[in-house]
Amino acid sequence: MINKGTAFILSLFLFISCPTFGQDSLSSNIKITTHFGYEISNVGCYGNIGGQINYKKFGFGLAYILDYSDANGLDGPFGVATTLSFSPNHSDNKVINHFINLDYRITFHQRFCTFDCSQKYNKIQELNIGYGLSIKIFKRLSISNTINIGWYLEKSLSDRTGKTISESGSNSLINAKLNYLIAK
Amino acid sequence: MKKLFFYTTLALFFSACNKEEKQNYSNIAIYGHGGAGFESHTNRLPANSFKSIQKAIEVLNADGVEVDLQIDSNGTTWLFHDQFLEGKTSGNDCFGERSTSYIKTCNYNLGGKIFQLQELMDYFSSLSPKPKVSLQVELLDRCIDHSLLIEQLIAIMEVNNAYDWVQIESDSPGLLIQLKAASKHFQTFIRAPDLTSCINLCSENGFDGIIMNNTDVSVKDVERVQALGFKIALFGVASQAEIKSALKKHPNQIQCDNIELLHRIMKQ
Numbered sequence: 104m105i106n107k108g109t110a111f112i113l114s115l116f117l118f119i120s121c122p123t124f125g126q127d128s129l130s131s132n133i134k135i136t137t138h139f140g141y142e143i144s145n146v147g148c149y150g151n152i153g154g155q156i157n158y159k160k161f162g163f164g165l166a167y168i169l170d171y172s173d174a175n176g177l178d179g180p181f182g183v184a185t186t187l188s189f190s191p192n193h194s195d196n197k198v199i200n201h202f203i204n205l206d207y208r209i210t211f212h213q214r215f216c217t218f219d220c221s222q223k224y225n226k227i228q229e230l231n232i233g234y235g236l237s238i239k240i241f242k243r244l245s246i247s248n249t250i251n252i253g254w255y256l257e258k259s260l261s262d263r264t265g266k267t268i269s270e271s272g273s274n275s276l277i278n279a280k281l282n283y284l285i286a287k
Numbered sequence: 288m289k290k291l292f293f294y295t296t297l298a299l300f301f302s303a304c305n306k307e308e309k310q311n312y313s314n315i316a317i318y319g320h321g322g323a324g325f326e327s328h329t330n331r332l333p334a335n336s337f338k339s340i341q342k343a344i345e346v347l348n349a350d351g352v353e354v355d356l357q358i359d360s361n362g363t364t365w366l367f368h369d370q371f372l373e374g375k376t377s378g379n380d381c382f383g384e385r386s387t388s389y390i391k392t393c394n395y396n397l398g399g400k401i402f403q404l405q406e407l408m409d410y411f412s413s414l415s416p417k418p419k420v421s422l423q424v425e426l427l428d429r430c431i432d433h434s435l436l437i438e439q440l441i442a443i444m445e446v447n448n449a450y451d452w453v454q455i456e457s458d459s460p461g462l463l464i465q466l467k468a469a470s471k472h473f474q475t476f477i478r479a480p481d482l483t484s485c486i487n488l489c490s491e492n493g494f495d496g497i498i499m500n501n502t503d504v505s506v507k508d509v510e511r512v513q514a515l516g517f518k519i520a521l522f523g524v525a526s527q528a529e530i531k532s533a534l535k536k537h538p539n540q541i542q543c544d545n546i547e548l549l550h551r552i553m554k555q
Contacts, residue, residue: 147329147364179551215348215550225346239372263414268345270330270338 140280162188182210225259243284251276319343324544333395335366347546351419361387364404383431420453431446509536
C-alpha cells in the first residue's frame with residue numbers, strides 16, 4: 104500500500120509534468136502555473152502543492168494540502184483546496200499584480216478511536232475570501248501572498264456517543280506561494 | 288523515463304525513512320490540558336470550556352482532562368483558569384468576589400459559557416467508561432474564600448462519589464493534607480519546583496503523586512519516583528520535541544496541549 108509520503112512525491116512529479124503535455128494547443132490567453140506554498144489558518148498549518156489555470160483576469164486553482172504543523176506533516180491531516188481568483192488590472196508586463204480570491208478547502212483528520220471506529224477521518228471545511236499580491240521575480244517565477252478571512256466548519260464523530268459533533272467559527276488564513284509559469 | 292525512475296526512487300527512499308522501533312505507551316494516561324489544550328492560533332476553544340473538554344474526550348480520545356477550579360462568592364465551583372474575569376471573558380473583576388448569577392452571564396471572548404464543576408461531573412457520569420479528571424486547585428488568589436473552596440470541593444467529591452476518577456493537584460501541601468484528612472480516598476498530586484521536595488512531601492503526607500514540568504525531570508527522575516511507589520504526571524507538553532521527550536520518560540500521565548499530535552507520535 105502506497106503511503107502518504109510516496110503519494111506526495113508522486114503528486115509533485117505529476118503536477119510538474121502533466122500540464123506541459125499538449126501545451127502547443129493552448130490559447131495565448133491561458134496560462135498554467137504550478138506552485139508550492141505554506142499557509143496558516145485557525146484550523147492548522149499546511150503546506151500545499153498545486154496548479155492554477157488563468158484565463159485573462161480569472162484564475163482557477165487546485166492544490167493538495169498537507170499538514171506541516173510541528174514538522175510531522177507526512178503523517179498528519181491532508182486535503183484539497185480550490186481557489187477562484189479575479190485580478191481586475193492584471194497585466195503580464197506588470198511586476199506587481201493584485202487580485203481577490205475565494206478559497207474553499209477540505210481537510211481530513213485521522214480519528215483516534217477506541218469505542219466507535221466506524222469512520223476513519225473527521226473533516227474540516229473552510230471558506231475564505233481574501234486579497235492578494237503577486238510579485239514577478241523572473242520571467243516565469245513569481246511569489247504571491249494572500250490574506251483571507253472566512254469561516255470554518257469542523258465535523259467530528261464522537262468516539263463515545265457515535266454522534267456528530269459540529270464546531271464552527273470565524274477563520275483567518277495567510278498564504279504564501281512560489282509560482283512557476285509552465286505553459287502560456 | 289529517467290525522470291520517472293528518479294522520482295519513483297526518491298518516493299521509495301522517503302517512504303522507507305520513517306521506520307523506528309515501535310514503543311508501547313499503553314500505560315501512559317493522556318490528559319488534555321484545560322480540555323483540548325490551551326488557546327492558540329490553531330485552537331479557538333477556550334480552555335476549561337465545555338466545547339474544549341468535549342473535544343478532548345469525544346473527538347481526540349484523551350483519557351481525561353486537566354482543569355482549573357475557581358469559586359464564586361456564593362460558593363459555586365467553576366472551571367476557570369485565571370484569578371480575574373477580564374481578558375478571557377465579557378466579565379470583569381476578581382472571580383471570587385463575583386456572585387453565581389453574575390458568572391452565569393459571562394461569556395468567553397472566543398464563545399461559550401463558563402462551565403461549572405458539577406456540570407462536568409454530570410457530563411462525565413453520562414459517559415461510559417468515565418473519563419478521568421485532574422482538578423488543579425490553587426490557593427494563591429487572595430479574593431477567594433479558601434475554607435469555602437475546600438468545603439465545597441469535599442462536598443462535590445462525596446456527592447458524586449468521584450474519588451476513583453478525579454484527582455486533585457495543587458502546589459499547596461496544606462490543602463492536600465486537609466483533603467486527605469477529610470477522606471483517605473482523595474487522590475492527591477503535589478506540585479513543587481524541585482523533585483526532591485515533592486518526594487519528601489509525598490512520603491511525609493501520603494500524597495499519591497507528583498506533577499512536574501516535563502523540562503524539569505529526566506528519565507531517571509521518573510523511574511526514581513515510580514520506584515518509590517508514587518505516580519508522576521508531566522505538563523508543559525505541546526510541541527513535537529516536548530511530546531517525544533515526555534514519552535521517552537514513560538510517566539504515568541501526560542498533560543498535553545496537542546493531543547492529536549501526541550496520538551500521531553504514539554502511533555508511529
